[in-house]
Amino acid sequence: MKSTVETLDDNRVKLSVEVDEETFDVAVDAAFKRIAKEVRMPGFRPGKAPRRLLEAQFGSAVGREEALREAMPEYYAQAVIEHDVDVVAPPEIEITGGQEDGPVQFDAVVEIRPSVSAAGYDGLRVEIPNPVASAEEIDEQIDNLRRNFAELSVVERAAADEDHVTIDIEAIHGDEPVPGLTTTDYDYLLGSGAVVPEIDENLRGATAGDEVEFSADHPDPEEEEPLQFSITVKEVKEAVLPDLDDEFAKANSEFETVEDLRADMADRMNTMRIQQANMAVQQNTAEALAALVTDEIPESMIENEINARIQDLVQRLQQQGMDVGAYLDAVGQTAETLAAEFREPAEQAVKVDLALRSVADLQGLVPDDDRIDEVIAEMAGPSGQDPDELKGRLAEVGQISALRSDLAKQAAMEWLTDNVELVDEDGEAIDREALEFPARGAEEDSEEEE
Template structure:
């Protein structure tokens, strides 16, 4: 349960283009002082020339936005604007832009992990001269996760059971099954042909009526009571059953059915001839072995995913402090946005979903609060584990991730790096990589057992995804280094 927030952010950036308010990377005179309650004070000094430049731009914007008699938009002289609006108005507009831009630059250059909007106080320069301002802002807190080294994770056994193998093979036999009419009463798995008529709240409903309707008992119907009604029924019998409408609260659906035929399913014998006809294998033994292998491979992948999920859940339990409400609300908003995006991909508007489920956005957000709090706790816990274990993110890690993301989003690597910088996402990228490393550490060190308490060897299922890519990246770096050394030697000769 390690979220890749950078990937999600890139989807957003890719959809709308590079941010319209990119970070300015001109040198900024700034300092950071640690305060109490996970807050910091960022002090920033800005040259008067930069303020004057911003004032010029402010007047140009005002000139484009206003309409004055005798002047075309964008052609109003500055002196006319100063006379009408005053110097203070343009300076105020300029300071808002300068403060915001330099604050973002200072936050990124000092890698301050802010979680709220800052409280800004202008110390000098509100009326004239160079600018100095202070920004007090809350940062992501650190938490304690005592006991993370003693975690024990229980996972299902990795081996395929005989029932699982037989069920898989029986599904193949089902494809070639035949139906045979029987004189007995109907039971689970039988096919019943009936004349069916339905009503809604006592009124006949044509869409619920059908002659010679065939249903496999236990396969699922608009109301579950059909199964109870049909089990034990015989040809010529009339049965009645009812149930709540699955999508409309308070609406009752009633049915009347005349049983016309009962058929049982006859599966073909499992023979080498059947296997050769239906599959790529020649014998039952070969099919059975392949089925076993496929089940066990699927279980290995499921166990790898489940291990991450269970580690996350256990970590969240170790975080005793309540996470900041700001982070919880941010996570809720992210989940709502992801939900809306998924629905849009399926052709449904978010408002339609709310109407169909009888919810409002406030109730939905409230229901998300506990899961969101858990996600935030996992995030904080993984950062804490990384700190306790001296886990760090190296440039090689960043280069590898940039390469992977560039391939995924079909972007040039240098363009992707530029996007990260312009949108202030490099710190998020590093945090994601740090949490991934912390999770990898836990995957390699927690105790893993099956439900009976027997140890499970992690090597049997744990796939460390980036291991080969990291080795390839290291080899490339070594090759480049060797090439450079060789060129230097040739040059010296």
């Protein structure tokens, strides 16, 4: 088989393939064997009729046509691998010779992955959550612990957020009381936003003995008629937090002092925030990189990514024993709306893919053959495979280029995350050392000698 590749416009190439008669005859012979299984010939068991009799009965063109249908994709795939063509869409194939006899010739025009510009990638500024909890945030967490042990005290003043207000409440929809929203002596936490925000708006500033009436939109968006509320304020209580001292720490935690309690709270919060910040570095860097891509993205690549995401969802649902149709009904979606929902993240993923390839090229991060051999050896190691044999199999199916691209993109992302400017929500620079988890000292076990 011989093939050539010609670059066209609009991110396309044309593969011209010629398959010699001897090679194609193998495909024709296989085609007649398949045909033999489908027909009955007197004196022969199914599948055993010889090719010459089938040709005499049906004509040689039948086998040739079947061979073209079955073998063409294989010939095309071989040409793609031979020329390392990075295809992103199905080809348009035109047979140019050999339909009746002689060598088979065809042209395949196919869309390839484009190169894009990611100008400015070396000056990205990425916002992430601050990995270090502030003193105010630590105090708030400790106050949340104190609130668990707060006592309620009646106050003679206007109600404010975080007060507990004892109320009689009645909600009418149409002419009927609303179950669950009509009760007496209900303890309502002001500022909680429970049910509808209008409750908080009307209770702020109210005092014991006040009666308020107001209307509010129904929480159910399908209900057009509003709710009518009548509320009587019976009592206002404030939460009195226990003193923050060593006695509180001893009684309500595993620590002996407030200082130790605060230090543990800070450690826990910082550990969580460091995890969140590191995840944000990856995600937000990718988003910032995608925003640099202004080139037009091939629709075929976006569609491929959407389909891959849908297929991944389908597989996960099937693993959980869920029917895809039932899932779509439960979430109020159709296949079309689901695809539309996936479109924006799919387009961003394609932009990230293309931009990372560009960065890898510009920064010289594409791995050489020696690095490829190292990675293949690492892949072969756990299963005891021979690295050369594994490499040969990967090459046969055109996966060496895919492996090289994956390693290049991984290196590009590592380069970016190491070099972007990191700032917090206030635009303040973040020290990269703050993203590292603190080293924990080795714990020494002390045992009493007997």
